[in-house]
Amino acid sequence: MKAVAPGTVIFHRHKGYGVITHVNLMTGWISARFGNEQRALDLNLSSDEVQHADGEPILFRRAPPDRMPHARLMAVVRELHKAGYQKLYLYSWPKPSGLHWRWHLFTGPRNWMQRTWREGWYGSGAEYNNNPVMGWGDSPGATTDELIHALAKFDPQGLAQALGRDEDHTAWFEDVCGLLLPGYMYSLNMERPAGGGLVEAPPVPVVPVRAGLQPYAGPGIGWPPGWAGLWTGTHVMPARKLSFSGEAELG
Structure with a gap:
């Protein structure tokens, strides 16, 4: 599947060829400029029949891209x-x-x-x-x-x-x-x-990492080596020491 990102050339059946200026892989909405138009047009990849420049459909709903790296x-x-x-x-x-x-x-x-x-x-x-x-x-x-x-x-x-x-x-x-x-x-x-x-x-x-996948149902995963105990210790601020000047000092 080709990448969908700012700078990708696309084709729309009513507007012709354009360039994506903004994309949201979480929602499937993009902004694109076509021809000499000054304003970007907002399109939905799931319903607006947007294609890649070579005619390959962008099937965002059926084949969503990774929305996390x-x-x-x-x-x-x-x-x-x-x-x-x-x-x-x-x-x-x-x-x-x-x-x-x-x-x-x-x-x-x-x-x-x-x-x-x-x-x-x-x-x-x-x-x-x-x-x-x-x-x-x-x-x-x-x-x-x-x-x-x-x-x-x-x-x-x-x-x-x-x-x-x-x-x-x-x-x-x-x-x-x-x-x-x-x-x-x-x-x-x-x-x-x-x-x-x-x-x-x-x-x-x-x-x-992409929409449409079922929650993970495979074997459990252990924590990385060297991880055990990192979060279970008690974190205590250092006690204050008394000073002969009459002010408390951090130990």
């Missing part, structure tokens, strides 16, 4: 692990609204809570929903191999930090990809049970 990112990480870049990790978690999921690729030490941030290695499904690119100079709909080459060209120094072995995480990630791809993603969001505290190992949330 996480499954594509999982495929990228999987292939890079096979190439020896095993110190590469994908962390994903929901935005407060719950409508979209953030993602963060990081390299080097496997420290989920103190992971390093590197510009261009993180993003949001909300941004992808309107312009389905990762931000590495990649094109919408790029293959896994094309995404890897785009990332390597975008930040070779950052990718070099992923070289090395992390066999237990790589084995976990391979098992997860085998269960979930291409239609589902994992979210490392540990929900707090209603009326209770965090538990040690609740089920890992699994989310479909």
Whole structure:
């Protein structure tokens, strides 16, 4: 299926050829300009009979595109692990609204809570929903191999930090990809049970990446290696010490 994104040339039976200026992969609404018209026209991909420039129909309702990038990112990480870049990790978690999921690729030490941030290695499904690119100079709909080459060209120094072995995480990630791809993603969001505290190992949330997919019904997924206990410790502010000057000081 061809990509649907800003800049895509389309054909409409009443307006002729035009160019998409805005797309929402969550709702299927686009804005497009046709000919010399100054104003963009709003169209619905499910009902307005919009086609690609070569005449291929855009069947948004029957074959919706991925509205989140996480499954594509999982495929990228999987292939890079096979190439020896095993110190590469994908962390994903929901935005407060719950409508979209953030993602963060990081390299080097496997420290989920103190992971390093590197510009261009993180993003949001909300941004992808309107312009389905990762931000590495990649094109919408790029293959896994094309995404890897785009990332390597975008930040070779950052990718070099992923070289090395992390066999237990790589084995976990391979098992997860085998269960979930291409239609589902994992979210490392540990929900707090209603009326209770965090538990040690609740089920890992699994989310479909496109509309029309049934809720995940496969085997449960364990948490990544090194994850156990990260959220169950008690976090207490340091006690204040008494000072001879009569003011309290933080310890």
